[in-house]
Amino acid sequence: MLNATSPARSSAIAARTMPKTNRIGEAFELLQAHLPITRHLVREGDRVYQVGQRMDCLFVVFSGSFKTVNLASDGREQVVGLHLKGDWLGFDGIAEGQHACDAVAMDVGEVWSVQYAALLLSCALQPALLSLVHAAMSREITRERNSMMSLCTLPANARVADFLHGWAEALAERGLRTDQITLRMSRAEIGNYLGMTLESVSRAMSQLARDNVIGFPEKGRRHVQIPDVSALSRFVQRSVSLAEAVPTLQ
C-alpha cells in the first residue's frame, strides 16, 4: 500500500533488475518523498565532512565527484574512495558516531544531507528506503573489496587501466558518455589512490596511449579518450595471463 502511493514504486527486487540509471533517479525521489533533505552546493576542495567530526548526517551525491581521504595518526594520507551521483557519503561514521575520513569535493557539485536519526525513523516505516540504504552500503563494501583486489593482484600498468575502466563503468551506469572522460584528479592523486607514484601513473598512461587503448585528444592530459572500454579490460586481462604464463612454462 505504502509502496503503491509513494513516488518510487520500486521494491528491492524491482530495483535490482531495472537499469541502474533509473535506480539512481528513483533513489532521489524516494529520499525526497520521505525525508527532510538539505541540498548543498559545493566547489572543488570543499569538505563535506572531516575526520573526527560528529556524524549527524549522511550525504548523497547528487552531482559532481567526491573523494574520501583516510588520515593515519602518523600523517599518512590516502584516497580510499571515489564517489559519483547516487553514492552515499558518511557510512564510515555510523559505528563510532564520528567520521573516520574526510570527504572532499573534486568538482562543483551538489550533495544532499539527511539527518541520520531521521533516516533511521523513516527506514522503520519505509521498507524501500531501508533497502536503498542497505544496498548503498553493500555496494560500498563490494567496491572496496574490488579495489583491494586490484591493488593486490595487478601490476602498476594494469592497475591504472583497471582504474580507468572502473571510472568509465561508473559513468556508464549513470548514463554519461565514456568515450571521452575528464579526470578530476592529478596524477599524484591517482597514484595515491592506486598505491603507486605519480611518475608510474604517467608512464602507465603513456603506455596505454601507445597501445591505443586510450588517447589524449586535447592539449590537457586530463582529458582521456576511450574508444573502446572493453579494450581496457583486455589490457588488464593480458597483464594477468602474462604474469601467469611464465610459471606454466616451467
Next chain:
Amino acid sequence: MLNATSPARSSAIAARTMPKTNRIGEAFELLQAHLPITRHLVREGDRVYQVGQRMDCLFVVFSGSFKTVNLASDGREQVVGLHLKGDWLGFDGIAEGQHACDAVAMDVGEVWSVQYAALLLSCALQPALLSLVHAAMSREITRERNSMMSLCTLPANARVADFLHGWAEALAERGLRTDQITLRMSRAEIGNYLGMTLESVSRAMSQLARDNVIGFPEKGRRHVQIPDVSALSRFVQRSVSLAEAVPTLQ
C-alpha cells in the same frame, strides 16, 4: 518501552561508549531475542556461502575465524577480509541479491544465520537491532579502508607488522589474550591477503623476530608470541618515518 523489556537495553549511543567485549555479547542477546536464528557448526574449509549463491541469509560469527575470498572472472583469487566473533558475513550480497565472494571457515567454529527478510522486518520494529546492523556494516567499511591504506602506504615488512597488530587488536577487543596468538592462515594466505609473496611474509616475520618485536616460542611457526602489541605499531611507525626521512633531507 520495547527497549526496556528487551534483554539488551543498549541504545546505539550506549553501545558506542561501552567496552567492546560487552557490545559483542549484547549483540548476540539482541539477535536471539528478536529473531529466529539458526546455529551452524563449521570445520576448517567449510564454506558459509559461495559467490553467485542467492543471498537469503546474513551470518554472524559466533566463534572461530573466517575469511572472505574474492574471485575475479579471470581466475585471480584474493582474501579480502578476516572475521571473528561478532562480525557479520554476507553484506556484500545485499545490493545484488547474491553473494559477491566466498566465506570460508579457517577453523572449527559457529555461525548464526538469520533470514535477511526477517531481519529487515525486525529492524523496523527494533531500533537497537537496526543500529547493530548498521554499525557492523560501517565497521566493515572502515576496516576495509584501513586495509587499503596499509596496502598502499606501507612496505612489505610493515604490512606484516600491521597485520599482526590488527589481529592482536581484534583479539583484544574480544577479551582474548594477545601475547600468544595462533595464526590460522598459511604464509601463502597471509601473503595473498597482504599483496605479497609467501617468501616475503616469511622474511618479514623473521625480521620481526630478529628485532624481538615477535617471537616463535614453540616449534610450529604459526604460534606467534607478541610480548608488546605496541611494539608492532612502533615498528610500522618507524618504517613510515624512515621512508619520509630521505625526502626531507633534500
Next chain:
DNA sequence: CGCAAAGTTGAGCGTCCTCAAGCAGCGTGG
C-alpha cells in the same frame, strides 16, 4: 619411519621508486 606440505633462506632479477631534467599549460604582470 617416510612422505607430503609448509616454512625458511639465499641468489639473481625485474618492476617500480627515486631523483633529476625538461616540457606544457596557464594565470599574472610588466
Next chain:
DNA sequence: CCACGCTGCTTGAGGACGCTCAACTTTGCG
C-alpha cells in the same frame, strides 16, 4: 602581447625493494 613563473605532466637513468626460482629444513600425518 609576450616574458615570467608556477604547477602539473612526461621522460630518462640508476637503484632498491620485493618477486622468482631453487635448495634446504621443519612439521605434521599416515
